[in-house]
Each structure stands twice: as structure tokens, then as C-alpha cells.
Amino acid sequence: MGYEWLAMTLGQGKVLLHLSGRRQRVVDAEDIYYLEAQADETDVRLRSARPLRDVRSLGEVLKQIGPLGFVRIHRNHAVNPGRVREIRATASGGHVRLAPPVNKVLAVSRGSLAGLVKAYNPARR
16 A cells, blocks of 8 residues: 555645554654654654654655755754754764753764754855
């Protein structure tokens, strides 16, 4: 059974998550704060305290939502730049603090810091 028809009806800014038990859920991309790799699956962190677990790897999920502006900041994390409250550069790369209610601090690798900053300056892409 194909889901091509569903992908076409999702509309702008919608993301189709593949959950366990062959369930799927549509969420607004702007509601996603960050993605976190969990072995071969990905936790998708929304406003709620409990993340959704997508059965695909972080790389596979990013293929779908990367074009919506998400940026990989570390081998285990990707963020929605619209949900980043603060970026702090350090000798080893940096850190991002996410907006409330998540308020999480995530590491940014040295090689990913420039890409994250570019997400806020589209003229330099």
C-alpha cells in the first residue's frame, strides 16, 4: 500500500512521522523543536514533555524535513532554527539553548556551527 497520495495532501510545512505499529502522524514542522538519534530511530521533540519516536534514522527523517529549514548540529541532533533561543560558540563547537517550554541545551559540533548560523542569514547560503 503506497502513501504517495498522503504525502501530496499534507501541504506546506507538514511532516509525516512514521511511528511504531505502522502508525503515522502528521505534525506541523514549526511545532518540532529538535530531533535526537536513538540508535536506528529518531525522537521528535515537540512542545509536550514526551517525544514521539519515529522508526526511521535521523538521516532519513532529515531527508524529509531538511528542506523545511532543519539543521543538523551534531551527529545525534538536528534543530528547528525557529525554536533556538541562543547560540553560544565554544572551543569545541558550541551550544544551543532551545526556546521554552523545552529549554534544552544541545551541543553543536565544530563543523556544524557555521551551517547553523547560515540558517539565520539566507543571503549567504
